[in-house]
Amino acid sequence: MISSGPPRRRSASFLTGALSQQLGMCVPTGMIGFVFMLSLGTWYHQTGLIQAAALLSPLLLALPLGVLVDRRRRGSVLVATGLVSALSLVSLAVAFWLRVTGTVYIAVVMAVLATAWAAGEMARDAHMPSVVGRERLVPVNAALFCVVSIGSLSAPLMLGDDSGIVVPVVLVAMAVASAASALLFRGVDPPEEPVEPAEPGTGWWREAVAGVRFTLTQPVLRAMTVYLVGSALMEPLIDGVGGRRPRGEGDHEGLLVALSVVIYAAPVAGALAAVLLHRRVGTFRLAWLAVPVTQPFALLLALTGTAGGPLWYLLGEFVPRAGWAVTVVALLSHRQVITPGRLLGRTAATLVLFTGLAATAGEFLKLPLIYLTNVFLSEAGFPERLPVLALGTFGVLAAAIPLMRAGRLAGPAFPVTAPPAVSPRED
Template sequence: MISPSLRRRRLLLFLTGGISQQVGMFVQGAVVTLSAIILLETSYSQIGLTQAIGTLLALLLALPLGVLIDRARRRSALVATGLLSAGLLASVVVAAWLQVITVPHFMVVTVALAILQTVGEGAQNAYLPAVVGRDRLVPVNAALVGVASISPLVISLLANNRSDTVVPVILSVAAVAFAASALLFRSIDAPEEPPGPQVRWWREAIEGVRFILMHPVLRAITVYLVVSVLLEPVIEEATQVPHPEEGVRNDLIELLPMMIYAAPVVGALLAALLYRRVGTFRLAWLAVLVTQPFALLLALTDTAWGLVWYLLGTFVPWAGWTATALALLSHRQVITPGRLLGRMGGTLALFIGLAGVAGSFLEPLADFLIGLGSFTEARSLAGLPVLVLGTAGLLAAAVPLLKVRHLTEPSRSPAIPLTSSPHED
């Protein structure tokens, strides 16, 4: 039996290492884009091409990387990704200080970091149950998501201070954070279940996909996540963002983005506080039913108290989605065999990535439907039918979660034949 002091030490090391990893990942996405603009005056077409390549490779490699995570020691994978990420960022910092950085160099770093981020997140989610135990998954996941949600603050700082000296400093902090995460993960001595017999990688990949599609609870979770990502662009297209009147300064409108960015932090905090009282899986579908209807308030953006309706219609659903995603992540970490966690994460990343691509094709359709109602003076009211359809779709996506809720009780676990090793203790 593991002593409480050893369990606490593992928890603190993993939590600190995970937070350091999240800090390092702040350079992804918009931070890297702004860095390229500031350091190299890169064109938006080059930035878009680089990001598209990185996203496409991470998507195509999701399943093979999931197989790799299940074959390797998760601690070793976390250490390797941390050190490689730190080295890539350090190369950019040194090149920037020496003023020898080039566009090809930056593009290679951006694409490599996107792939390493996929490996790091997958290995972290797969390693967590073995380190902290299955009774502390929600608070640890909530802490990691809460820290990751602060990244918009870093992005806004970099956007407001476009200085050649700011970029190397931020990239240096990220590199140090990645190196620290590798050191902290290396210090964890939690035992890992050995991988099973290896066959061809595509057979192992199919095994992970098959397990998700045959497991009723995991299938319901996948449906909800895919539909929510698919409909997100539709709801955004139907949303009218408040703007100040021309020549008039409105401090409240300027503060709105910062207030909305706090939604994931609030959602993570609520998940950590409520999961014991409500139950992890019940919290997931309750958060959907309670918070997503608030998105209908976005139709009142152009009316009186429009700022309040916009804040509630954006903040509450985002906080609720965060709580739902955290609860579903923690629950699937419990019910998935230890050596299938990497492939499960890779499969979900693939499905969600494809849903994101498909969702982008729904934006023109949503814009067309909004245009049909453009005879109204308020664009937000013109988008009401699209907003209703999007919200109804999100609520409908929670129906599979409701149908399998009885299977999530400890005494009613679904009888699914395990094709891999049993759970890690």
């Protein structure tokens, strides 16, 4: 069982290792592939292969990775993924430095890197309750979320230098952070029950199916899945029409650039708000309450072409992004509390698979909707962004309804039961 008071040294070592792991993943794989396209002069179809390898490999391997995390010691998985990530990043840095344009080679390395990152995140989130204690999950998850957000904000600025030196240096720095995380995770050794062999006839596929079944039948986890899938499907619609800044001239344009920087910091503000409010409001209640309070502000993006456009742009982008961060941090922390330790990897894998598929479908859905909006509704006098924004906003609100209904089941000691076809390991 999870100890209520883990030693400070073990907790500090794990937190430092987790922060190093996040620094090693501060540049998304999609951005790395895009940088290779621009700097090495690859064709668009070659870039598509690289991007597809980085995006599809974690989805296709999500369920096996979840079983791996649940069947092996989480510390060993964290060390292995840290070393694999470091080697992959160094390989990409060397390829960039030598101007290696082998598309297949880069795609394979990117696929390995993306898979290692996915497995590392699953193992870290599954290992966290037994190391830091359940009462500190929200602050720790918020800290890790802030590192990712700050990295996403600074990565475009770092990689925008086309001198050919910055990119390899950034990749090597990420590799060093990944290797450091592996070293730090080696010093984390919380009491874990030994991994016992699975029951006869229980293969990896059966265990993966058991994890999916548990996620979709447990009421609170099912509500989380519905919300994450619905928001992943609808968010591309909002981003597709809301991501364009209002036009400005002179000093006004400088103001818009400054507002964009503030907007990129919204996830950090949301993570901090989750830390400040989760004890007073309740973790799960805070997760679903943030959606109806913040998501309707996205409709203000339809007013960016009117007087006061910068203000509507700031509110329409900043508030929903901050609310999304609150919800993500709170849902992750609550999932770690209510899920049995032996199923944490597989529930995470199920969510990764479903949300990834939904986000991909959302990207395809937004293109015809935006086209129809621009062609037909703009001629009728409607703000051309409003219909798509309304569809996306109300879609996210509808996806949060199961979270609200499940709120009465999400008490601090909500019991969970696991299906029989699972591995016997539990932290």
